[in-house]
Amino acid sequence: MLSSPLYWSGWYYGAAIRLMHGQSLKRRYEYIAGLSTDKVIDVGCGTGKLSDYLSDEDYYFGIDLNERFLRHAKKQGRNVARQDALEYDRFSDFDVCVITDVLHHINPKHEEFLERVLKEVRKRVIVCEPYDVPSDPITKKLSELLDKDGFNKPPEWMDKDTLIEFYNRYDPEEITEFGKAVIAVYEKN
Template sequence: MFDNSAEIYDALYSFKNYKHEADTIRQYLNRLNPNVTSLLDVACGTGKHIEYLTDYFTIDGIDLNERFIQTAQKRNSSSNFWCVDMTSFQLNKKYDVVMCLFSSIAYVKTLIRVKESIDQFKRHLSDTGIIIIEPWYTPDTWEPGFVSVLNSETESHKISRMSHAARDGDISILNFEYLVGSIHGIEHKKERHELGLFKHEELIDVFEATGMKVEYDSEGISGRGLYILSFLKEEDNSV
């Protein structure tokens, strides 16, 4: 995904307030565990959240897009980045927090692969670690046929993205078409993104099946909601 738009990704999402979201993440972590020192950002994109968190934590990132990883590394020279799959990565490191934001968990498409991802996240957690996940739309909130337009520009380019929403069973589909204009002309690009549609109860069941305690905030850091997973304590298992 984003293979045809990686170079314009930051321009397209320049409206997104990464600093505010990073500050909100810090507030969550201070409440949950003020001793957090290390984070892993799963599906880190171009490293914009990391840019605002690196002064407070040791933080690394993974993503499937090699160009995102290259951009993130240039932006955050003190962090480590790997181009790997969230369902099967092995870093031989542990972190106090593993976070997966901007609905990226939905790109794994199925609940089976969600569980595989959470199992991997858990393997990379310290003994008192926390997992933070920002979800995608649920099946009953997705609107097939919805059309949106997003316009942005940089010093050298003007960009317009039109998207059309579709659905195939429990898969949401975003058909993106881009017009990218510069002094060299106008370039037309296309992308198709597929993301799983998961019910709230289904995600809770999957998360709990990994042996984690689940907390849900319907607002989260950007209005998409937020799941917070932590290790069960002995009293959580008591009858």
């Protein structure tokens, strides 16, 4: 399956994400890092940028399918590995699981995946998902082409209301909006 040029290079991807999200990206990383302590797994880590925002005392491990992103991350000294999140079986080793921009790539398996992670992770699950769904057909098609990762079927985006409704099914501690993304935080009791 061919991927969008955005997924051809970790550097290009990082630049495109910074361009698309602007300052909200930095605020998002800072917010997530403030909630991520101890032993953290970053699902769909991309280039592992979240690790730059974590404390030196925290253990970071990122998983992604894109080998180009992972090569870029490893050059930056980040602890990452090629793993399929849907097949990964060691979530119980981690205190915190961060799932960023992943759900729309794994839809319709996103519900089953989130349920499993919520059961297995020790303390907290943080989910950050974009919701900006273009309404006109041309922009929608362009967005789908740009977000084609080369591993999964074409992305299925949720609009903001649907995303919040989805999050609320699992009783989040809090829901926060950052730019065109919504973050849900789930605490384990």
